[in-house]
Amino acid sequence: MAYISSMVEGLLNSTDEFPTVIVNDGSIKTIEESTRWISDNLELLEAELNCTGAILFRGFPVKDAQTYDDFFSAFNYPNFTYKESLSNAVRINYTEYVFTANEAPKDVEIYLHNEMAQTPLYPGRISLFCEEAAETGGATVICRSDEIYKRLVALEPQLTNKLEEVGVKYTTTMPSEDRPESGQGRSWKSTLSVNNIDEAETKLKSLGYSWEWGTDGSLKAQTAALPAIRTLNGNRKVFFNQIIAAYMGWDGVKENPESALCFGDGSPFTKSYLDKIVEIAESISFDINWQNGDVALVDNNLAMHGRRPYSGDRKRKVLVVLGTAISQ
Numbered sequence: 001m002a003y004i005s006s007m008v009e010g011l012l013n014s015t016d017e018f019p020t021v022i023v024n025d026g027s028i029k030t031i032e033e034s035t036r037w038i039s040d041n042l043e044l045l046e047a048e049l050n051c052t053g054a055i056l057f058r059g060f061p062v063k064d065a066q067t068y069d070d071f072f073s074a075f076n077y078p079n080f081t082y083k084e085s086l087s088n089a090v091r092i093n094y095t096e097y098v099f100t101a102n103e104a105p106k107d108v109e110i111y112l113h114n115e116m117a118q119t120p121l122y123p124g125r126i127s128l129f130c131e132e133a134a135e136t137g138g139a140t141v142i143c144r145s146d147e148i149y150k151r152l153v154a155l156e157p158q159l160t161n162k163l164e165e166v167g168v169k170y171t172t173t174m175p176s177e178d179r180p181e182s183g184q185g186r187s188w189k190s191t192l193s194v195n196n197i198d199e200a201e202t203k204l205k206s207l208g209y210s211w212e213w214g215t216d217g218s219l220k221a222q223t224a225a226l227p228a229i230r231t232l233n234g235n236r237k238v239f240f241n242q243i244i245a246a247y248m249g250w251d252g253v254k255e256n257p258e259s260a261l262c263f264g265d266g267s268p269f270t271k272s273y274l275d276k277i278v279e280i281a282e283s284i285s286f287d288i289n290w291q292n293g294d295v296a297l298v299d300n301n302l303a304m305h306g307r308r309p310y311s312g313d314r315k316r317k318v319l320v321v322l323g324t325a326i327s328q
């Protein structure tokens with residue numbers, strides 16, 4: 001099948017470019033042909049993902065949640081359900097594994113993050129599928145975590161080495177009920193998969209969190225120290241965390257970073273260090289300007305992602321699948 005070689009010949013096989021874009025040359029017409037093509041080229045595609053951290057598939061016959069589920073399944077990653085995750089975003093499931101990216105309102109920016117890096121369990125792979133692009137805006141922004149690290153350690157070696165050594169702790173407040181209007185409005189019952197306070201406290205203890213109950217039934221929880229910089233195979237260091245998303249996007253954190261973030265030893269971050277991180281990441285970010293049917297595959301260790309705000313009457317519909325659970 002000629003199309004196989006012509007499309008994979010275009011692979012970059014280089015860490016200098018980002019992301020890889022693979023455009024169907026028109027010869028793959030059905031979802032069955034797509035999944036066969038993926039299976040036949042799996043090794044090459046994985047090697048490419050390991051280089052650039054993200055692949056955008058354009059023009060493949062992926063139309064809806066089911067065909068997307070089929071497309072992603074061809075990569076054979078062990079799946080990861082939203083229910084078992086400790087994600088703090090409100091989402092809606094379409095198939096067992098496919099769910100909405102984030103139900104936050106369109107004017108809310110979701111800032112760069114590695115998926116679920118603020119929890120002890122995170123996916124090694126994240127994929128996004130655009131069923132319906134927004135009228136204006138709504139790009140998924142992606143950024144290389146290894147490039148952020150390289151630039152940050154060159155500019156701020158002391159703080160960055162400390163961050164690597166002691167990690168980071170996150171504090172979040174989970175409401176008593178789901179609040180879809182917030183980017184992090186998942187209730188504590190849903191987040192922790194529990195039914196009552198006793199079960200919640202047992203779960204928190206097992207996760208190594210500390211916590212405090214609010215008078216309104218909310219739960220404020222602080223994680224144990226989690227890695228903020230990870231070393232991957234081949235000694236590749238990555239800035240892997242939710243520091244940017246927390247600082248820029250969580251309620252009141254920009255004004256008061258200590259309300260959500262501290263080094264793993266309890267010491268505070270300075271605003272100037274946080275601002276530098278944000279500036280570096282923004283300078284090397286890439287916007288995926290969605291076309292209907294696009295599928296992005298992201299190595300969650302190697303690249304961060306986020307969502308630009310959008311506008312217009314049409315409902316943007318971007319779906320997500322996670323793969324390969326990793327404990328940290």
Ligand SMILES: [Fe+2]
Pocket residue numbers: 113114115116305
């Ligand atoms: Fe995300």
